[in-house]
Amino acid sequence: MAEHGHSDKFVYHEPGLQHQFSDMMQQEQSVSIGMWAFLAQEIMFFGGLFTAYLVFRSKYPMAFAAGSNRLDAFLGGTNTLVLIVSSLTMALTVYFAQKGNRHLQIIFILLTMLFGAAFLGIKAVEYHNKYVEGIVPVAGWNARAKAPAGAEREEAKPCWQAENLEGDNYVNPKGEFIWADCSLAKLAQDENFLTTAEKAGYFSNGQLDGDKFRDKVRIFFFLYFVMTGLHALHMIVGLVLMTWLLWTAFRGYYNADYYMPVEMSGLYWHFVDIVWIFLFPLLYLLGRHFVHAH
Amino acid sequence: MNAQEATAATSYGGGIPRINYLNAKTTLASWLLTKDHKRIAIMYLISVSVFFLIGGTFAATIRLELLTPASDLLETGTYNKVFTEHGIMMIFFFLIPSIPAVLGNFLIPIMIGAKDLALPRINLVSLYIYWIAGALALYGLMVGGVDTGWTFYTPYSTTFSNTYVEIVGIAIFINGFSSILTGLNFIVTIHTMRAPGMTWFRLPLFVWGHYAVSLVMVLGTPVIAITLLLVAIERFARVGIFDPAIGGDPILFQHLFWFYSHPAVYIMVLPGMGVVSELISNFSRKKIFGYEFIAFSSIAIAVFGFLVWGHHLFVSGQSPYAGMVFSFLTMVVAVPSAIKMFNWTATMYKGSIHFDTPMLYGLGFMGLFLIGGLTGLFLGALGLDVHLTDTYFVVAHFHYVMVGGQVVAYLGGLHYWWPKMTGRMYSEFWGKVSAMLVFVGFNLTFFPQFLLGYQGMPRRYAAYPPEFQVLNIFSTAGASVLGIGMLMPVIYFLHSLWWGKEAGDNPWLLPGLEWRTSSPPPTENFLTPPIVTWEPYEFGEGSGLELEAERRREAERAAV
Numbered sequence: 001m002a003e004h005g006h007s008d009k010f011v012y013h014e015p016g017l018q019h020q021f022s023d024m025m026q027q028e029q030s031v032s033i034g035m036w037a038f039l040a041q042e043i044m045f046f047g048g049l050f051t052a053y054l055v056f057r058s059k060y061p062m063a064f065a066a067g068s069n070r071l072d073a074f075l076g077g078t079n080t081l082v083l084i085v086s087s088l089t090m091a092l093t094v095y096f097a098q099k100g101n102r103h104l105q106i107i108f109i110l111l112t113m114l115f116g117a118a119f120l121g122i123k124a125v126e127y128h129n130k131y132v133e134g135i136v137p138v139a140g141w142n143a144r145a146k147a148p149a150g151a152e153r154e155e156a157k158p159c160w161q162a163e164n165l166e167g168d169n170y171v172n173p174k175g176e177f178i179w180a181d182c183s184l185a186k187l188a189q190d191e192n193f194l195t196t197a198e199k200a201g202y203f204s205n206g207q208l209d210g211d212k213f214r215d216k217v218r219i220f221f222f223l224y225f226v227m228t229g230l231h232a233l234h235m236i237v238g239l240v241l242m243t244w245l246l247w248t249a250f251r252g253y254y255n256a257d258y259y260m261p262v263e264m265s266g267l268y269w270h271f272v273d274i275v276w277i278f279l280f281p282l283l284y285l286l287g288r289h290f291v292h293a294h
Numbered sequence: 295m296n297a298q299e300a301t302a303a304t305s306y307g308g309g310i311p312r313i314n315y316l317n318a319k320t321t322l323a324s325w326l327l328t329k330d331h332k333r334i335a336i337m338y339l340i341s342v343s344v345f346f347l348i349g350g351t352f353a354a355t356i357r358l359e360l361l362t363p364a365s366d367l368l369e370t371g372t373y374n375k376v377f378t379e380h381g382i383m384m385i386f387f388f389l390i391p392s393i394p395a396v397l398g399n400f401l402i403p404i405m406i407g408a409k410d411l412a413l414p415r416i417n418l419v420s421l422y423i424y425w426i427a428g429a430l431a432l433y434g435l436m437v438g439g440v441d442t443g444w445t446f447y448t449p450y451s452t453t454f455s456n457t458y459v460e461i462v463g464i465a466i467f468i469n470g471f472s473s474i475l476t477g478l479n480f481i482v483t484i485h486t487m488r489a490p491g492m493t494w495f496r497l498p499l500f501v502w503g504h505y506a507v508s509l510v511m512v513l514g515t516p517v518i519a520i521t522l523l524l525v526a527i528e529r530f531a532r533v534g535i536f537d538p539a540i541g542g543d544p545i546l547f548q549h550l551f552w553f554y555s556h557p558a559v560y561i562m563v564l565p566g567m568g569v570v571s572e573l574i575s576n577f578s579r580k581k582i583f584g585y586e587f588i589a590f591s592s593i594a595i596a597v598f599g600f601l602v603w604g605h606h607l608f609v610s611g612q613s614p615y616a617g618m619v620f621s622f623l624t625m626v627v628a629v630p631s632a633i634k635m636f637n638w639t640a641t642m643y644k645g646s647i648h649f650d651t652p653m654l655y656g657l658g659f660m661g662l663f664l665i666g667g668l669t670g671l672f673l674g675a676l677g678l679d680v681h682l683t684d685t686y687f688v689v690a691h692f693h694y695v696m697v698g699g700q701v702v703a704y705l706g707g708l709h710y711w712w713p714k715m716t717g718r719m720y721s722e723f724w725g726k727v728s729a730m731l732v733f734v735g736f737n738l739t740f741f742p743q744f745l746l747g748y749q750g751m752p753r754r755y756a757a758y759p760p761e762f763q764v765l766n767i768f769s770t771a772g773a774s775v776l777g778i779g780m781l782m783p784v785i786y787f788l789h790s791l792w793w794g795k796e797a798g799d800n801p802w803l804l805p806g807l808e809w810r811t812s813s814p815p816p817t818e819n820f821l822t823p824p825i826v827t828w829e830p831y832e833f834g835e836g837s838g839l840e841l842e843a844e845r846r847r848e849a850e851r852a853a854v
Contacts, residue, residue: 018414019410026486029486030412030483033486034481038478040513042516044512044516045516045517045519048521051546052550137531138532216541218533222528222533226524
C-alpha cells in the first residue's frame with residue numbers, strides 16, 4: 001500500500017492551491033463559507049453588546065440621552081464618512097485585484113489603510129477628550145485637577161440646575177467619573193414621561209438624586225467605551241490584514257484567477273464598517289432632540 | 295480503478311501499514327506544527343483527558359466531603375471553589391471539546407472521504423487557543439481559584455467574590471474561540487469537502503450531529519464570550535452593567551449567560567447522539583430506521599435549543615408570561631430528542647445485535663439519556679420547577695444528560711474507533727467490565743440525588759441535615775465505582791498501544807467509509823480518493839464489501 005502513498009507529488013498544482021483541496025473552485029467555496037460563518041459569529045459577538053445597550057437604553061432613556069449629548073457628533077460623523085469612503089476604496093481594491101491590475105490595487109490598499117488609520121486617529125482624539133472631561137467610566141482614569149487654592153466653595157445647587165464641569169471649572173482631584181447635570185431627568189419628570197425603571201433609578205426619597213443619575217450615565221459611557229473599543233480593535237486587526245495584503249500584492253501574488261484573500265479581507269473590512277454604521281446612530285444621535293428642542 | 299476495486303484492495307488487509315499518520319514523521323515539531331486533523335485529534339485526546347482527570351479529582355473531593363453531614367473535610371469556602379472548578383474544568387475544558395475536537399476532528403474528514411478538514415491551519419490554531427486558555431484556567435486555579443459556581447452569577451461574581459474571577463473568566467473567553475473555530479471548520483468541511491457520491495443524505499449521522507453542533511458553537515459561543523468579558527471589565531471598572539446596587543441588571547446577565555449556556559448543553563449532547571446513532575445501527579447490523587428524521591432532529595434540536603434559555607430563569611424574576619412560553623418551548627425541544635430515541639429502538643428491532651464494548655456504552659447511553667431527558671421535562675414544567683430549583687434534582691438531571699449522555703457516548707465512540715485511531719484492539723473483556731462498572735456506578739451515584747433533590751436537599755452546600763446522609767453515602771459509594779470504571783480504559787487503552795492485537799482495517803466488519811482505509815490511516819486518509827456508490831448503513835450487497843461472506847469466514851476461523 002504504502003508505495004503509492006506520495007504519488008501525487010508529481011501532479012500539477014495551481015500555485016495558490018492548498019494540499020487538502022482538489023481544485024481551486026473547492027478552495028474558493030471553502031474559504032468563502034468559512035468567512036461568512038466567521039462574520040455570523042461576529043454578529044453574535046456584537047449582538048450581546050447591542051442587547052445590553054438596548055436593555056439599558058430602554059430602562060434609562062434620559063440618562064442615555066444625556067450621555068449621548070456629550071459625545072462629539074461632528075467627530076463621530078466625520079468618522080462615519082471616513083469609513084464609508086474606506087469601504088469604497090476597499091471595494092475598488094478587490095475590483096482591481098480581479099482585473100489583475102497590481103498598481104491600482106496597491107494604491108487602493110494604501111488609501112484604505114490611510115482611511116482606516118484616520119478613523120483610529122479621530123477615535124483617539126475623542127477618547128482623549130473624554131479623558132480631559134472626566135467622563136471615562138473607570139475611577140482614576142481621568143485627568144486630575146485640583147480646585148484652585150482659595151476658591152470659594154460654590155453653594156450646592158440641585159442637580160437639575162448644576163452644570164457639568166468643563167474647561168477652567170473642571171475639578172477632579174482623584175480622576176473620578178464626574179457628572180453633575182441631571183436636567184434631562186427633571187424634564188422627563190415635569191413632562192411626565194419617566195419610565196418605570198427611571199422612577200426607581202433616579203430618585204432618593206422622592207427627590208431627584210444626582211449621584212444615582214450619574215451612575216446610569218456611567219453605564220452609557222461604559223457601553224460606549226466597550227462597544228467602540230471592540231470596534232477599534234477590529235479596525236486594528238483590519239489594518240494588520242491590509243498590511244499583509246499590501247505585502248502580498250506587492251510581491252504579485254494576485255491575478256485575475258487568484259484573488260480570494262483580497263475578496264475575503266474585503267468582506268471583513270465591510271463588516272467592520274457596518275458595525276460602525278449601527279454604532280454611530282445608537283451612541284451619538286439617539287436622544288439629541290431632548291436637548292436641542294428645549 | 296473503480297470504487298469497489300479500490301475499497302476491496304484496502305478493506306480486509308490485516309496488520310498495521312508500514313507508513314501511517316502516526317509514524318510518517320516522528321519529531322516533536324512534526325506533531326506540534328502538524329496540519330493533519332488526525333494528529334491534532336490525538337493531541338486533543340491527550341489534553342481533554344488531562345482536564346477530565348483534574349475535573350474528576352474535584353468530583354471525588356466533593357463526594358468525599360458529602361459523605362458526612364458536617365463540613366469536615368473542606369471548609370465551606372474551599373468547598374465552593376472545589377465545585378466551581380469541577381464545573382469549569384468539566385464543562386468548558388472537557389465536555390465541550392470532548393467528542394467534537396477528538397472524535398469529530400479525527401473522523402469527519404475520513405467519513406466524508408476528504409484528505410483533511412477544509413481549514414487545517416485554523417484547526418491547529420484552535421488547539422493552541424485551547425491550550426492557552428487551559429493553561430490560564432489552571433493558573434487561576436493554582437493561585438487561588440474561583441468560588442462563583444461555573445455559572446458566574448452576578449452580582450456575586452462582579453462585586454462580592456474575592457477570588458480570581460477575571461483570570462478564569464478570560465480563560466473561558468479565550469477558550470470560546472477554540473470552540474468557534476472548530477465549529478466553523480466543520481461547517482465548511484461538511485459543505486465543501488465531501489467526496490464524489492457522498493451526498494448530504496449519504497453522510498453518516500455522526501456527521502449530521504456535528505453539523506448541528508457546529509451551528510450552535512458558531513452562533514452561541516460568541517455571546518458567552520462577550521458576557522464574560524463584560525463581567526471581567528465590570529469587576530475591573532466597577533460600573534453597574536450587572537450589579538443592581540449601581541443601576542445594573544443581574545437578570546440581563548442570566549439571559550446572556552443562558553442564551554449560550556443552554557444551547558451549550560446541546561453542544562454537550564448532540565455529538566453524543568451522533569456517536570450513538572453510529573453504534574446502534576452498526577452493532578445491530580441493520581440500516582438505521584428513519585435516517586432523515588434523525589438527521590433533521592439534530593438540526594431541530596440545534597434551532598430550538600436557542601429558544602429555551604428562559605427556563606433557567608423561572609424563579610429569577612422573569613415575567614411569568616415569558617416563563618410560560620419558555621416552558622412550552624422546552625416541551626417542544628423534547629420532541630426531536632424523543633424521535634431519536636424511538637428511531638434507535640426501532641433500528642434495534644429485529645437487528646442482529648452484537649454486544650461488543652461500544653454497543654454496551656451505546657445501550658447505556660439510551661438508558662441514561664432517557665432518564666436524563668424525562669427528568670428535564672420535570673424541570674421545564676413551570677410549577678414543578680419552583681419546588682425543584684437549585685436542589686440535587688437539578689444536579690442529578692444534568693449529570694444524567696452530560697455524563698450519562700456525552701461522557702458515555704464519548705467512551706463508546708472511543709472504544710469503537712480506537713482500532714481505527716491506533717491500529718490496535720483493546721482487551722474486549724476489560725472493556726465490557728468497564729462499561730458495566732460505569733453504568734452501575736453512574737446510576738448508584740446519581741439516582742439517589744434525584745431523591746435527595748425531591749426531598750429538598752439544596753445544591754452547592756458543604757453541609758446538610760443528617761437525615762440525608764444515607765442517600766449521600768450511596769452516592770459517594772457509586773462515585774467510587776464510577777471512578778474505577780472510568781480509570782480502567784486509561785489502563786487497557788495504554789496497554790493496547792504496545793501489546794494489543796493488530797486490529798486490521800475493518801475489525802467490526804462494517805460498511806462505513808472510515809472502515810475502508812487502513813488502521814491507522816495514512817496521512818492523506820485514503821491512498822486512492824474514494825468515490826461513494828453506496829447508501830449509508832448499507833450492510834447488504836450494496837455496500838460493495840462482502841461483509842456477510844467475511845463474517846462467515848471469520849466464524850469458521852473461530853470454530854477451527
